Amino acid sequence: MTTVYDLIVIGSGPSGQRAAIYAAKLGKKVALIEMREVVGGACISTGTIPSKTMREAVLHLSGYNYKSIYGMNYRVKERITMADLAFRVQHVIKTEIDVTEAQLSRNNIEMLTGTASFVDATHLKVTNSRGSTIYESANIVIATGTKPAASVKVPINGTSIINSDLVLDLKTLPKTMIVVGGGVIGVEFTCMFAALGVRVTLIERRPRLLEFADQEIVEALSYHLRDARVTMRMNEEVESVEEMEDGSVVANLESKKKIQGDALLFAVGRQGNVDELNLSAIGVESDERGRIPVDKDYRTKARNVFAVGDVIGFPSLASVSMEQGRVAAARAFGDESILSNPSFYPYGIWTIPEISFLGKTEEQLTEEDVPYEVGVAYYREIARGQIRGDTTGRLKLIFHRENKSILGVHIIGEGASELLHVGQAVMALGGNIDYFVDTVFNYPTLAEAYKVAAFNGLNRLSKFE
Numbered sequence: 320m321t322t323v324y325d326l327i328v329i330g331s332g333p334s335g336q337r338a339a340i341y342a343a344k345l346g347k348k349v350a351l352i353e354m355r356e357v358v359g360g361a362c363i364s365t366g367t368i369p370s371k372t373m374r375e376a377v378l379h380l381s382g383y384n385y386k387s388i389y390g391m392n393y394r395v396k397e398r399i400t401m402a403d404l405a406f407r408v409q410h411v412i413k414t415e416i417d418v419t420e421a422q423l424s425r426n427n428i429e430m431l432t433g434t435a436s437f438v439d440a441t442h443l444k445v446t447n448s449r450g451s452t453i454y455e456s457a458n459i460v461i462a463t464g465t466k467p468a469a470s471v472k473v474p475i476n477g478t479s480i481i482n483s484d485l486v487l488d489l490k491t492l493p494k495t496m497i498v499v500g501g502g503v504i505g506v507e508f509t510c511m512f513a514a515l516g517v518r519v520t521l522i523e524r525r526p527r528l529l530e531f532a533d534q535e536i537v538e539a540l541s542y543h544l545r546d547a548r549v550t551m552r553m554n555e556e557v558e559s560v561e562e563m564e565d566g567s568v569v570a571n572l573e574s575k576k577k578i579q580g581d582a583l584l585f586a587v588g589r590q591g592n593v594d595e596l597n598l599s600a601i602g603v604e605s606d607e608r609g610r611i612p613v614d615k616d617y618r619t620k621a622r623n624v625f626a627v628g629d630v631i632g633f634p635s636l637a638s639v640s641m642e643q644g645r646v647a648a649a650r651a652f653g654d655e656s657i658l659s660n661p662s663f664y665p666y667g668i669w670t671i672p673e674i675s676f677l678g679k680t681e682e683q684l685t686e687e688d689v690p691y692e693v694g695v696a697y698y699r700e701i702a703r704g705q706i707r708g709d710t711t712g713r714l715k716l717i718f719h720r721e722n723k724s725i726l727g728v729h730i731i732g733e734g735a736s737e738l739l740h741v742g743q744a745v746m747a748l749g750g751n752i753d754y755f756v757d758t759v760f761n762y763p764t765l766a767e768a769y770k771v772a773a774f775n776g777l778n779r780l781s782k783f784e
């Protein structure tokens with residue numbers, strides 16, 4: 320007999336977990352299908368958690384966090400190995416898996432192991448080593464995530480030519496490294512390897528890195544990249560990659576130049592995991608990147624089938640994916656109470672130093688003809704910045720020139736991703752820049768940067784009034 324559920328979720332990453340848990344909280348019968356041996360999706364196994372843990376280990380072992388106190392040559396550990404980094408990463412991955420499993424089990428979510436494919440819009444076939452079983456559900460959420468995009472001209476071998484899933488498989492730290500792709504993944508790993516003393520060449524086909532971030536912040540990051548001896552090759556496209564007999568790697572550029580290195584990381588985007596889903600059975604089509612089109616409630620063309628998380632494309636942030644999962648589960652059961660506003664979604668980019676932002680960039684506001692003013696606080700002017708040893712960080716507030724409402728917050732430097740949430744709260748609650756002027760902040764803190772930036776912006780505004 321076919322087991323019948325109220326909701327089946329395919330994929331146990333951040334978006335799938337949230338969809339399943341929200342539906343369970345509504346008292347629904349929920350199953351979660353996962354093809355990997357462990358829960359958590361790419362986020363826990365190969366993506367966010369490993370890379371952010373690796374970054375923290377790099378900051379500690381390389382002495383980066385202590386350089387301002389002990390001098391630029393200070394290192395906690397003289398010879399850092401890949402094993403040092405992997406040790407810490409494996410520990411955190413294991414803990415995260417345990418926490419996630421406990422959460423799912425506490426919420427009575429039934430775990431089904433195997434690969435799911437659609438029979439029709441209410442039936443799924445789940446195949447594993449024991450065979451195939453059909454399950455029925457009134458609603459289905461696709462949360463299958465993505466995998467690194469591949470190219471036949473880039474022979475990933477897991478040793479010298481890798482993608483972001485395989486970074487920790489590197490046996491030794493290369494002396495030189497080529498990173499292809501100046502998106503979030505490429506830039507984050509460039510920073511980590513450069514902090515470990517690897518000479519990195521970053522190749523990006525567009526004229527700038529992180530093209531959705533504020534230009535001034537990206538320029539500030541470029542300063543740090545240069546300081547860490549990264550060679551940036553912008554407007555250069557990698558056509559193919561070759562493994563040489565001596566074990567080195569050569570990237571052949573469209574401009575006919577050749578760049579040689581000990582290892583190469585290919586990070587040119589990600590591809591939706593849709594191949595196994597048999598989407599044609601429900602009349603849904605993904606695009607060339609495997610992204611599934613959805614409406615504002617995350618419904619696909621098959622109205623009882625939702626898609627959330629990385630498989631629907633931008634912004635591909637774990638935080639936003641979780642929210643998409645929650646909204647989809649709510650809508651599946653007619654719950655319209657969640658009104659999450661994408662304008663307040665935060666971005667955290669784990670470069671060194673970190674970047675975080677929300678709202679509009681100056682470039683977007685100029686394009687939209689919105690009258691705005693900018694206020695900037697440099698960490699070097701803030702006592703906490705000096706004490707912490709971050710004298711290059713900055714916080715930039717963008718606000719409306721007439722009603723002073725906050726239109727964007729952009730931060731680079733120590734604590735950026737935490738600090739951003741002060742600005743997010745004020746923005747979401749409809750506050751304007753006066754809030755920062757009239758509020759007393761702990762002293763000395765980095766949060767004080769909001770006040771300094773607000774004064775800076777108001778001074779600039781008064782000059783033109």
Ligand SMILES: NC(=O)c1ccc[n+]([C@@H]2O[C@H](COP(=O)([O-])OP(=O)(O)OC[C@H]3O[C@@H](n4cnc5c(N)ncnc54)[C@H](O)[C@@H]3O)[C@@H](O)[C@H]2O)c1
Pocket residue numbers: 499500501502503504505522523524525529555556557558586587588589632633634635636666667668669
């Ligand atoms: N902290 C975070 O928010 C975080 C972390 C990791 C990943 N992600 C998300 O994961 C997704 C994938 O990240 P990504 O960095 O792999 O992809 P991406 O699409 O953001 O960036 C890929 C970059 O590679 C460049 N590129 C493509 N082909 C090239 C070639 N042949 N030669 C040179 N450059 C080339 C593109 O112009 C682009 O800038 C993104 O949506 C990203 O936002 C987010």
